[in-house]
Amino acid sequence: MVAVSLRAAGVAASAYVRRPGQRLPCLFRRAFSDDDDDDAPPPPARVALAQVRSTMNKTENMAAVSKCAALASAGGASFLCLPECFAFMGQSAKETVEEAEDIFPSRAPDGAPRTGIIDALRSFAVEHNLWISAGGMHERTTCGEEKVFNTHFVLRPDGSLAGLYRKANLYDVSIPHRGIDLRESATTVPGSLGTVLVRDTPLGTVGLTTSYDVRFPEMYSALADAGADCVLVPSAFTVPTGAAHWSVLLRARAAEGQCYVFAAAQVGVHGPRRRSYGHSMAVDPWGEVAADAGGYGGLQRVGRGMVAEGAGCAGNEHDEPVPTPSVVFCDVDREMIGTVRERIPIAKQRAASQVRYGLPTDGLQEE
Numbered sequence: 001m002v003a004v005s006l007r008a009a010g011v012a013a014s015a016y017v018r019r020p021g022q023r024l025p026c027l028f029r030r031a032f033s034d035d036d037d038d039d040a041p042p043p044p045a046r047v048a049l050a051q052v053r054s055t056m057n058k059t060e061n062m063a064a065v066s067k068c069a070a071l072a073s074a075g076g077a078s079f080l081c082l083p084e085c086f087a088f089m090g091q092s093a094k095e096t097v098e099e100a101e102d103i104f105p106s107r108a109p110d111g112a113p114r115t116g117i118i119d120a121l122r123s124f125a126v127e128h129n130l131w132i133s134a135g136g137m138h139e140r141t142t143c144g145e146e147k148v149f150n151t152h153f154v155l156r157p158d159g160s161l162a163g164l165y166r167k168a169n170l171y172d173v174s175i176p177h178r179g180i181d182l183r184e185s186a187t188t189v190p191g192s193l194g195t196v197l198v199r200d201t202p203l204g205t206v207g208l209t210t211s212y213d214v215r216f217p218e219m220y221s222a223l224a225d226a227g228a229d230c231v232l233v234p235s236a237f238t239v240p241t242g243a244a245h246w247s248v249l250l251r252a253r254a255a256e257g258q259c260y261v262f263a264a265a266q267v268g269v270h271g272p273r274r275r276s277y278g279h280s281m282a283v284d285p286w287g288e289v290a291a292d293a294g295g296y297g298g299l300q301r302v303g304r305g306m307v308a309e310g311a312g313c314a315g316n317e318h319d320e321p322v323p324t325p326s327v328v329f330c331d332v333d334r335e336m337i338g339t340v341r342e343r344i345p346i347a348k349q350r351a352a353s354q355v356r357y358g359l360p361t362d363g364l365q366e367e
Helices: 032-039 059-073 092-097 115-130 212-215 217-225 239-257 334-343 346-352
Strands: 002-008 011-018 045-052 079-081 129-141 150-153 161-166 172-175 181-184 198-200 206-210 230-231 260-263 264-273 274-277 281-283 288-295 298-301 307-309 327-334
Touching: 045 059, 045 281, 045 288, 059 079, 059 115, 059 327, 115 129, 115 150, 150 206, 161 198, 161 206, 161 212, 161 217, 172 274, 206 217, 212 217, 212 239, 217 230, 217 239, 217 346, 230 239, 239 260, 239 274, 239 281, 239 288, 260 327, 288 327
Parallel strands: 045 079, 045 264, 079 129, 206 230, 230 260
Antiparallel strands: 002 011, 045 327, 129 150, 150 161, 172 181, 198 206, 260 281, 264 274, 281 288, 288 298, 307 327
8 A cells, every 4th residue: 555654743644645456447547557657657746725713813713724834744745725714704794804914015005014914824835845825815905995805825835926816706695594694795806817827836737716616617617728737716615505515516626627626625613603514625637536624514534645634533622523723635646637638528629619608599490
């Protein structure tokens, strides 16, 4: 068995990469045959997906992020993904706006930059030699409204900014019988760029999205067509929508785009009116779940390419489904991406297709 073992923060973990002789789906047997071991490519890049329970306390939240960065580094990861609202989870629109910070000091709306969050993340990136996906920070705007951007940005290991995406599809959802009435548009200005890529990362070309975007498949098709090897979906799904849709949406986006999907998630109780589903998840280009950090509805599963670090038995003093903070790992095999796309050439067929959509018809007309 090919395995990597580590012990960090007093917790043992093993990453199961592949068992020699393990039977894989027929589509991949040639590409991953044991007969090819002598000519095997370099080891794949490892990504760490954080799972945290953010609250209104920024100091505690950033301490949890710091621990995740240390765990990621100790586990051999070169890329750390943080969930949406990693630095602050407020209980009101007023709190969200008041606690927003800046990414570009020169654009601070009042001329007095607030950069505590990005400064801390830069120090974590440098200290642990990590790429960091900051999965959703409340960024102050200059539009004159009492609103923020929900901004997902990526830092290089030297702390420099590699890419930035402002969430375009906002979560306005009402489920009265479940007591859910969340309107992100009350506090957030939508971004206008839907195809944001970060190139030359250890994971290849990475597409940036955030949470509710996962319900818009056309966005993910555009990212895949533009060259994304992986797509990031940092999230804070509610428990009802997460239980119903989280896994199936992530697997669908991975299978459609024939790319890895990495979704770092919030989990647990954030306050009297908000719980998040959890299940930080990695999905491979074949649509199989490669890592699951657990959450409501079950603990993390142990399987191919998966490791949970910082996690243990269910439950703690907050009556949470799994302990936090924690990370799970997944190894990115870019040969697998190419193999899947070669065998089922969706992107090529889509580019060459003469079929046009959007004009309703009963189909009885002569073509």
